[in-house]
Amino acid sequence: MGQPNDEDRVTAAVLIIGDEILSGRTQDTNLRDIARYLGVLGVDLAEARTVPDVMDEIVDALNALRARYDYVITTGGIGPTHDDITADAIAQAFGVELYEHPEIIAMMAARWGGELNAARRRMARVPVGGELVKNPVQGPPGFTIGNVFTLAGVPSIMRGMLEDVGPRLRGGRPTVSRTVRVEGSGEGVIAAPLEAVAKAHPDMSLGSYPFYGDGGFGSNLVLRGRDPEQLIAVVGELIAALKGAGIDNVREIDVA
Amino acid sequence: MGQPNDEDRVTAAVLIIGDEILSGRTQDTNLRDIARYLGVLGVDLAEARTVPDVMDEIVDALNALRARYDYVITTGGIGPTHDDITADAIAQAFGVELYEHPEIIAMMAARWGGELNAARRRMARVPVGGELVKNPVQGPPGFTIGNVFTLAGVPSIMRGMLEDVGPRLRGGRPTVSRTVRVEGSGEGVIAAPLEAVAKAHPDMSLGSYPFYGDGGFGSNLVLRGRDPEQLIAVVGELIAALKGAGIDNVREIDVA
Helix, strand or coil: CCCCCCCCCEEEEEEEECHHHHCCCCCCCHHHHHHHHHHHHCEEEEEEEEECCCHHHHHHHHHHHHHHCCEEEEECCCCCCCCCCHHHHHHHHHCCCEEECHHHHHHHHHHHHHHCCHHHHHCCEEECCCEEECCCCCCCCEEEECCEEEECCCHHHHHHHHCCCHHHCCCCCCCEEEEEEEECCCHHHHHHHHHHHHHHCCCCEEEEEEEEECCEEEEEEEEEECCHHHHHHHHHHHHHHHHHCCCCCEEEECCC | CCCCCCCCCCEEEEEEECHHHHCCCCCCCHHHHHHHHHHHHCCEEEEEEEECCCHHHHHHHHHHHHHHCCEEEEECCCCCCCCCCHHHHHHHHHCCCEEECHHHHHHHHHHHHHHCCHHHHHCCEEECCCEEECCCCCCCCEEEECCEEEECCCHHHHHHHHCCCHHHCCCCCCCEEEEEEEECCCHHHHHHHHHHHHHHCCCCEEEEEEECCCCCCEEEEEEEECCHHHHHHHHHHHHHHHHHCCCCCEEEECCC
């Protein structure tokens, strides 16, 4: 896999904000969804961090990530309660103030009328210099400032907001992948031929993901690269190398 | 949530290692499981990071986290294939060499005999000064060096290894454990009697760690608690409950 400073590589980091993830109360799924979404666009997710709802922790992690990667996507902490401090932390990281965005106030007034209380108004706060990220699901929008996109933590809302993030990203070349399935052989046997093929193609990523279960055992070998023709050739090379090592139950599979 | 420097707070970080998490191919669940496990022990999970299978990324993240928190738990990258470089990275972070641990080699020789090839021997490598972390499920053990615990990425194996981490943590209340092995019955059959015994003893932890492979299938049931006498009694209770449910191939085992 390439390094962050490869010229044609576009990188992103995810910053997951929330005590509920670190306590184990909530199972995060946003990281996987963002990774898949970015992968299709050719943007490599290079790192992820999870931090608690603590101002300095969010600010420090955000500053480290936004300096290093092309984009940062944050999830969580933009609701109406006192522990939702993501907007405050992002404003502090960028050294700007928060203000009540008139479009969000207008949306909220239409929705809530006289019930537009102080807690709800918290969700209208956007850093000065920021722009909105549309929320096609429910509730107020997210926002973006600099190379940072700030999205909701609720998975369905987060996924909806992502649709308004993609078009703003400078896309890298999408990577393509293929999967070779080996059944009835363990990684200990697969490792040598796999490594030989991986070493011959350092610009590609070859990973081995073992499975066990009622249906037997084996490993899915995932090949990823940027050149579709090279990928097809290397799939053939890998299958030949496996068969040459006496591993016969091998085939390419479609991974939906 | 307290700050990392609160005197009576014991903190931990999780370092998730693997391209497959950052590509979105695999949904991580280890973070949540570790968070819950540590929570029961009174250890606060304060941060988590996910990094790719790239040496410098692993080393830098590990050094940042182990300097800041009382403990670091890593998951992933300890298999036999070329992209499994976690042991190398941890040795580099600590400035020590790797060596083939004689206990692991002996276990592997017993299991694999003449098939103990170079790829499998990779999994016997432990940093100089490290100690083993027991693996009650299948495959070689993990290891610990300094304040770092290095566990497998496969969730069932990771959870099993965690059972040998808790007793070594400061602030983790001392616990004792015993293991009951069920062969030839799946978790679907074991679940009901196991749950009944677990509900009768809410102050104890009962985990099920299924195994599959050449040697058949079944599950190791790990019981953990603070009172050794109670533990012995509950082991008897569990075995009786399993047999009462028609599950006969059950025995207490020593986990080496």
